[in-house]
Amino acid sequence: MERDMKLAEQFAKKNDGPFLSTFGLALLVGLIAGSLGAAFHYFLDQALAVHTAIAANFADQVAAQVAIAALFGAAMAGVAFMLVRVVAPEAAGSGIQEIEGAMAGLRPVRAIRVLLVKFIGGILGIGAGLVLGREGPTVHMGGCIGKMVGESAKASPGTMNTLLAAGAAAGLSAAFGAPFASILFVMEEMRGRFNYSFVSIHAVAIASLTAKVMDDQVFGVGPLLPIQLKISMAEIVLFPAEVFRFIPFFIGLGILIGLCGVAFNATLMACLRYLDRFSMRTMSLITITLGGISGALVLMAPGCVGGGDKLVQAVFSDHHAELRVLLALFLVRGAMTFLSYGSGLPGGIFAPMLAIGAIVGMGFGTVSHLVLPDLEMPAGAFALAAMAGLFAATVRAPLTGIVLVAELTASFELLAPLVITCVISSITAQALNCEPIYDSLLERTLRRQAKMEEAAQEESELQHDAINA
Structure with a gap:
């Protein structure tokens, strides 16, 4: 027993710095993800308010209401589409699969590009009225924040995996105001890619709860359901x-x-x-x-x-x-x-x-x-x-x-x-x-990634053959 206690103390001393620094990084991820989630929800509400303003300004002209709302929706969706296709194609859809792919080392994370496109494109697409959830962009943006924080701190691959998961949980918590479900989501849905350990799960919990506090208590945005x-x-x-x-x-x-x-x-x-x-x-x-x-x-x-x-x-x-x-x-x-x-x-x-x-x-x-x-x-x-x-x-x-x-x-x-x-x-x-x-x-x-890489390889070989010819 005494020997086990000494080994435990040695382990604690050896890992005290690293896991405390990981917790600090997770706290930072939660602060940023919660704040960004609050900003996203605020501007999304403003975009949705455009339809209310149209209805108020053309109260007696139903046809004009519908026509103008349709034009606004078409324009917003069109701009969002071009943003995704030209700037960051990986920002399409939910983004949860992108974060899981990054955690497994299968997908790159172009954090700044994705953050911009996800934020602006999400506001435009969801604000246009399409049947899309606001939690998708916040989860993806949270993962990108985790990536950026990890790169800034020169985190190890294991810590980077933790920060990606922590960012995703923080984004989900900011969207739904459900921090415990967000923690479970990482444990259940991401279990095949998440490096579960004492440090990693506590870091995820810290980020999730912090994002909830920032989104709900600091900015007063509140959860998805009133x-x-x-x-x-x-x-x-x-x-x-x-x-x-x-x-x-x-x-x-x-x-x-x-x-x-x-x-x-x-x-x-x-x-x-x-x-x-x-x-x-x-x-x-x-x-x-x-x-x-x-x-x-x-x-x-x-x-x-x-x-x-x-x-x-x-x-x-x-x-x-x-x-x-x-x-x-x-x-x-x-x-x-x-x-x-x-x-x-x-x-x-x-x-x-x-x-x-x-x-x-x-x-x-x-x-x-x-x-x-x-x-x-x-x-x-x-x-x-x-x-x-x-x-x-x-x-x-x-x-x-x-x-x-x-x-x-x-x-x-x-x-x-x-x-x-x-x-x-x-x-x-x-x-x-x-x-x-x-x-x-x-x-x-x-x-799709494999097909694109194969096509790029074939094009490169054709260009090489043309030069040699």
Whole structure:
């Protein structure tokens, strides 16, 4: 025992400096990522306010409202598209797969370029009304900050891996105001690339919590879902212990959501494969058109576009949603989600995914009440469980899904059904051999990278042969 104590003391002395310096770097990453996330949210809100201003200035001219909003949306989407394609193509989409690729040493991180494009392009693309989540840009920007801080400190490869993960967690925490879910996300989703250790996980926790404080307490931005939803949880679940009577319902919901997760991943990847066939010019026209449609829909049918936070609020406020309305929202938002992400503009799929889950869960609850009119469990409880379950099925991170929704909505009374739904949905997706979405996206990125390198090599060989000839 005494020998073990001495060895422990020697180890502590040997590593005291390095791990304290890593914690200091993680704190800096959290401070910068939280501040940048707050700035991103602020300017994004200003961009979205353009549509409100259009509606106010042309209150009596509906046609003019829609036309101007469509023009603004098309212009914003077009500029964002060109920024991505010309300056930093890796800034397209979520960026989570880019950070995971960098952690594995498979992808470079051009931090400054990506930061600029992700910040400006994300504001323009999401502000245009496309169905993209604001968490994608903040996670990618957080990872870039981790890279920059690590390079400035001349960090070792192991520390760089930690700082990349810490930056991603800080970005997710700034987006959702859910620091614990952000830590779990690194542990679950990034487990194959994250060098887990005492130092690394504590550094991730420091960055995540710091970003939450900066975004929420210092700048007062707040989480993605407003606090009113948290207050309404007391109305949704009057007697927490009663949820155990409805376990069979949540098992059925888990299977349904698992199937939805499989369909979500397959459809998204099929959409990306199809759109990859088009030239840059054709894709620019598609993106501009999509921006125009989204801009018009922001005024005509706001629930069909945007990240989905307001839609989730509306779903929970309407305890007797009509099935036809839910079906229309599901179809339109699903199509817009796949097209928006396929356009290549900066933006994530977390928030759109949660919105789709809420719609499916509310539909499940509504049907359950129609079949069993005396059912006491509110439809909103099924919507909450479905939000977490769809995340678990698509990302294959059930613990993160459980804690994310619980943190977002303060629905800790529903932990049991959340766990059941997430576990069943994740098992269902795994049983159907559905690959986690970010693994699929990273594989796609690496295939495209290999093709570009092969084409560059062939061009170089042709030029060499031409010179020798």
